[in-house]
Amino acid sequence: MTLSLNVGAPDFGGIDTPLLVIALASSPSLSDELRPVDAATGGSLGRALTRRDFRGGRDETLHLAGGERGVQRVLLVGMGAATDRRSALRRAGAIAARQAARMGVGRLAFYAGTMSAGDVEAAGLGLIAGAWDFRELKTAPPADEQRAPLEEATILTSDTAARNDGSRVARAIGEGHSLARRLGMLPGNICTPDYLAATAKEIADRYSMKLTVLGRAEMEREKMGSFLCVAQGTSQDPKLIAIEYRRGPKGAAPIVLVGKGLCFDSGGISIKPAQGMEWMKFDMCGAAGVLGAMEAIGRLELPVNVVGLIGSTTNMVSGEAVKPGDVVQASNGKYIEIINTDAEGRLVLADVLVYAKRFNPSAVIDAATLTGACVIALGHTATGVMGSDDALVQEVLDAAKRAGEPGWPLPLWDDYKELIKSDVADIKNSGGRPAGTITAALFLKEFAEGYPWVHLDVAGTAYTESDLGTVPRGSTGVPVGTFVEFVRGRVR
Numbered sequence: 001m002t003l004s005l006n007v008g009a010p011d012f013g014g015i016d017t018p019l020l021v022i023a024l025a026s027s028p029s030l031s032d033e034l035r036p037v038d039a040a041t042g043g044s045l046g047r048a049l050t051r052r053d054f055r056g057g058r059d060e061t062l063h064l065a066g067g068e069r070g071v072q073r074v075l076l077v078g079m080g081a082a083t084d085r086r087s088a089l090r091r092a093g094a095i096a097a098r099q100a101a102r103m104g105v106g107r108l109a110f111y112a113g114t115m116s117a118g119d120v121e122a123a124g125l126g127l128i129a130g131a132w133d134f135r136e137l138k139t140a141p142p143a144d145e146q147r148a149p150l151e152e153a154t155i156l157t158s159d160t161a162a163r164n165d166g167s168r169v170a171r172a173i174g175e176g177h178s179l180a181r182r183l184g185m186l187p188g189n190i191c192t193p194d195y196l197a198a199t200a201k202e203i204a205d206r207y208s209m210k211l212t213v214l215g216r217a218e219m220e221r222e223k224m225g226s227f228l229c230v231a232q233g234t235s236q237d238p239k240l241i242a243i244e245y246r247r248g249p250k251g252a253a254p255i256v257l258v259g260k261g262l263c264f265d266s267g268g269i270s271i272k273p274a275q276g277m278e279w280m281k282f283d284m285c286g287a288a289g290v291l292g293a294m295e296a297i298g299r300l301e302l303p304v305n306v307v308g309l310i311g312s313t314t315n316m317v318s319g320e321a322v323k324p325g326d327v328v329q330a331s332n333g334k335y336i337e338i339i340n341t342d343a344e345g346r347l348v349l350a351d352v353l354v355y356a357k358r359f360n361p362s363a364v365i366d367a368a369t370l371t372g373a374c375v376i377a378l379g380h381t382a383t384g385v386m387g388s389d390d391a392l393v394q395e396v397l398d399a400a401k402r403a404g405e406p407g408w409p410l411p412l413w414d415d416y417k418e419l420i421k422s423d424v425a426d427i428k429n430s431g432g433r434p435a436g437t438i439t440a441a442l443f444l445k446e447f448a449e450g451y452p453w454v455h456l457d458v459a460g461t462a463y464t465e466s467d468l469g470t471v472p473r474g475s476t477g478v479p480v481g482t483f484v485e486f487v488r489g490r491v492r
């Protein structure tokens with residue numbers, strides 16, 4: 001369930017809340033507006049600041065007891081020397097909501113002084129992200145052991161327009177984030193290509209989008225030999241999902257968002273080691289990002305044309321599975337030598353990127369958990385960004401930064417193409433370990449022809465194997481924010 005996000009005026013004399021969160025930058029002092037809160041804590045708020053028990057460092061928290069009614073508890077959350085106030089507010093919101101969920105308070109009020117619409121949006125997104133959890137596959141504990149989930153948060157700031165506009169946007173994007181995170185968490189036996197197609201249908205129905213779904217038979221007709229060779233080892237029907245949102249000027253070229261939707265990646269015949277293989281249920285996070293973005297864009301009613309494309313299947317071992325040395329032909333006619341069946345994402349995306357051309361796109365952005373090499377290069381902090389158009393790469397990097405999902409460029413130089421030259425076919429699907437993220441992107445580039453294109457390698461950023469403080473183990477919601485910010489950037 002997504003957090004219900006409300007807004008209100010900071011009337012600390014009249015307020016009744018089980019938890020008041022106060023987000024403060026470094027070296028905080030007691031403002032006049034907060035004097036009633038100081039009184040509600042019997043003066044301990046002011047003393048915590050003057051004694052420097054709480055210094056406002058990034059992620060620092062301090063819990064103070066309040067009264068029996070009114071402000072019942074206070075949680076101070078530090079934002080550090082906030083150079084980027086929005087990302088600091090997003091972070092503080094997430095930390096606060098997670099802490100509130102641990103306390104079991106059910107609802108909270110959030111205060112950070114004067115806030116613009118963008119500030120409210122950022123805090124709201126943080127609160128929604130922090131309150132998000134995934135417990136639908138756990139049996140509920142006995143009632144007396146349960147803690148109330150955080151169901152409601154109210155952001156307190158004086159500017160009515162700022163708080164209304166900011167919270168509306170936060171709700172929309174937050175819904176997209178939550179959807180993407182849930183899809184990521186769902187295991188491969190529940191979140192199948194069929195399930196992604198059904199989810200796309202729900203979104204399409206909700207916002208009057210046009211939905212097209214190609215299965216194995218339709219893809220055979222389109223001669224998508226690259227995508228289909230990955231799906232050869234599974235009995236599940238692979239799906240190419242196209243979801244079209246058209247609220248922009250009639251005939252205006254759409255933005256096309258593409259996602260890798262491997263509902264599980266065993267590696268195929270080039271099988272992965274057993275240790276940690278369960279994480280490969282997250283190999284559909286690019287697709288989840290597309291669906292999350294379409295949900296958010298639908299809610300925001302942005303006046304723009306956007307097409308979401310998903311290539312979804314499962315990379316499995318079987319007697320029918322594609323094997324190293326096989327040569328397949330993609331729908332643009334190019335022959336591909338399969339060196340490693342675990343380099344399957346690029347094979348799926350190749351045909352989806354060729355399919356994208358029929359929409360006559362103004363820009364195509366794909367997101368994929370494509371290479372382990374990207375995790376080695378950039379860790380879990382930055383998404384790898386590469387593309388065929390420098391201006392578009394910069395535009396995507398800017399959008400990613402605004403979304404708090406930072407990306408970093410890698411050089412997509414032709415020099416690296418040497419590594420994916422095949423002896424027998426036009427190209428091979430793996431260049432081995434050197435520059436693995438770049439050669440994967442160069443492979444995609446062979447199929448992303450006829451439009452400006454950017455590729456996001458989200459292998460390190462779409463999910464996390466350790467608790468990040470703001471996010472528990474599992475999906476992060478990346479790249480929903482990047483996609484939505486890019487589209488918003490084009491509307492402005």
Ligand code: BES
Nearest residue numbers: 340342343344369370371372373430459
């Ligand atoms: N889905 C994986 C990439 C991946 C690895 C994502 C680890 C997240 C964490 C992808 O399909 C894959 O297996 N890539 C191979 C490519 C190699 C065979 C050229 C890889 O990264 O090892």
Ligand code: MN
Nearest residue numbers: 265342343344
């Ligand atoms: Mn793989």
Ligand code: ZN
Nearest residue numbers: 262265283345
């Ligand atoms: Zn994969």
